[in-house]
Amino acid sequence: MSTRKVAKERTSKRASVLSGQAASPKNAGLRQLSRKAVTKVKSKQVGATAPSPTRFKAAPAGGIAALDSRRAIGVGETIGGALRRRFTGPGDSTNSVVDNGGGQVLTDVPLRLIFWGREWGQATPPVPSADVIADVEKILAGPYLDAARQYGITNAYVDSIMTRDSDDPPNPFQNKDAGNLVAGLIDDGTFPEPDDDYRAALYVVFLPQNVGPPNAQQVLQLPPDLGGLHSFSTYEDYDPPIDFDNDRFYWAWVFNDGNRADISSLFSHELVEALTDPSGDAIQIQPRNKTNWNEIGDVCRSTWVLNGVTVQSYWSKIDNACVVPDHIGNDFQVRWIYRPRRIEWLGGTMGDGTPWQMPREQVMNRIRAGDQFFVHAPQSGGNVLVGIYYLDATHPYLATAPDGESDDNLLSLPQRVPS
Ligand SMILES: [Zn+2]
Numbered sequence: 001m002s003t004r005k006v007a008k009e010r011t012s013k014r015a016s017v018l019s020g021q022a023a024s025p026k027n028a029g030l031r032q033l034s035r036k037a038v039t040k041v042k043s044k045q046v047g048a049t050a051p052s053p054t055r056f057k058a059a060p061a062g063g064i065a066a067l068d069s070r071r072a073i074g075v076g077e078t079i080g081g082a083l084r085r086r087f088t089g090p091g092d093s094t095n096s097v098v099d100n101g102g103g104q105v106l107t108d109v110p111l112r113l114i115f116w117g118r119e120w121g122q123a124t125p126p127v128p129s130a131d132v133i134a135d136v137e138k139i140l141a142g143p144y145l146d147a148a149r150q151y152g153i154t155n156a157y158v159d160s161i162m163t164r165d166s167d168d169p170p171n172p173f174q175n176k177d178a179g180n181l182v183a184g185l186i187d188d189g190t191f192p193e194p195d196d197d198y199r200a201a202l203y204v205v206f207l208p209q210n211v212g213p214p215n216a217q218q219v220l221q222l223p224p225d226l227g228g229l230h231s232f233s234t235y236e237d238y239d240p241p242i243d244f245d246n247d248r249f250y251w252a253w254v255f256n257d258g259n260r261a262d263i264s265s266l267f268s269h270e271l272v273e274a275l276t277d278p279s280g281d282a283i284q285i286q287p288r289n290k291t292n293w294n295e296i297g298d299v300c301r302s303t304w305v306l307n308g309v310t311v312q313s314y315w316s317k318i319d320n321a322c323v324v325p326d327h328i329g330n331d332f333q334v335r336w337i338y339r340p341r342r343i344e345w346l347g348g349t350m351g352d353g354t355p356w357q358m359p360r361e362q363v364m365n366r367i368r369a370g371d372q373f374f375v376h377a378p379q380s381g382g383n384v385l386v387g388i389y390y391l392d393a394t395h396p397y398l399a400t401a402p403d404g405e406s407d408d409n410l411l412s413l414p415q416r417v418p419s
Contacts, residue, residue: 083326085304092313092322100282103280104282105152109200112203114164117211121163132260138306142306145271147314147318148272148316151282175231179249182233183233195247200250201250202250207254210257230274248279306326333351333376334373336348343360372385380405380408
């Protein structure tokens with residue numbers, strides 16, 4: 001037997017969908033504005049994997065550490081190919097001051113995506129959950145979080161996905177509803193109790209269309225105050241006589257206006273803030289606020305389409321600007337390998353169809369400089385990035401991210417002798 005209550009809850013500033021991208025006509029003008037701030041527009045179609053909840057399995061046998069060097073670029077380092085796009089559009093601060101409260105940030109965070117509401121189970125919801133998942137995966141696979149490494153975070157990955165379409169969330173939706181949903185799912189054993197969890201996880205609740213705070217309909221027309229929120233709750237569970245738990249779990253909810261670009265943008269906002277200020281005592285913007293958290297996404301508005309997904313900019317101290325990390329390299333599709341014993345050469349085509357072939361070392365150098373190499377998966381239709389992995393400190397090798405699927409592995413490609 002156990003009793004549980006959600007004891008504590010705090011709020012942070014809500015995200016905004018002000019410069020939501022594309023689709024919706026109401027945003028068309030704003031999109032223009034936010035794009036004017038950047039000098040170079042480059043579309044990206046690559047860099048993501050197909051949605052799969054098990055993408056981040058352990059490295060293949062023998063691989064002790066996986067390192068995608070592009071994503072390991074250090075703070076302020078200017079390795080070729082890395083780029084932080086700066087924004088100075090409406091709502092983008094130009095002089096924010098970061099305030100580090102010293103609290104914990106989240107690292108290597110398992111994300112648990114919860115799609116709440118009957119709509120997600122329908123045949124044709126306004127935005128299918130598969131699209132949201134694909135966007136989340138692309139955000140996590142790309143460089144979006146790189147500029148937040150300066151605040152001490154690392155990565156996040158999709159740990160599990162669930163659809164809760166047996167009921168609808170309350171509307172109007174209150175913050176405690178998100179915490180209570182997660183607490184209930186911990187109670188019924190769907191998710192582990194926080195102190196039994198292998199890491200501090202972030203639960204992200206995606207709402208059905210137009211379910212939101214009391215003034216949601218109004219704020220839809222009147223940005224900047226709607227969209228999403230992250231916080232934590234304390235899970236108290238008394239299992240007599242010996243087990244007393246009192247642990248936090250972190251959650252966020254994301255508003256759904258039926259616009260895929262707005263959902264991904266709001267998600268990115270809550271993600272980067274939940275990682276850098278999970279409990280409201282870590283990274284904030286001055287003036288720090290204990291109850292209405294003033295965070296790095298709250299002083300920025302501009303969005304950018306990164307790897308085909310709309311994300312929101314956030315404050316970067318080292319740039320003194322609102323940024324979206326990006327890369328300016330080339331994209332190479334790998335179509336064949338030459339592997340007498342190990343992979344010696346790789347070849348394929350670039351986006352414009354130009355054929356290429358390179359020895360292994362050159363591919364590695366190009367990845368380190370910001371280029372992307374990917375394998376197209378015939379089954380899922382997705383593209384999987386090739387990264388640099390290490391058998392040990394002196395033996396790097398090339399591989400796609402381990403995902404339990406074989407059709408997108410380098411070794412699944414046909415062999416060819418380089419010309
Ligand atoms: Zn925020």
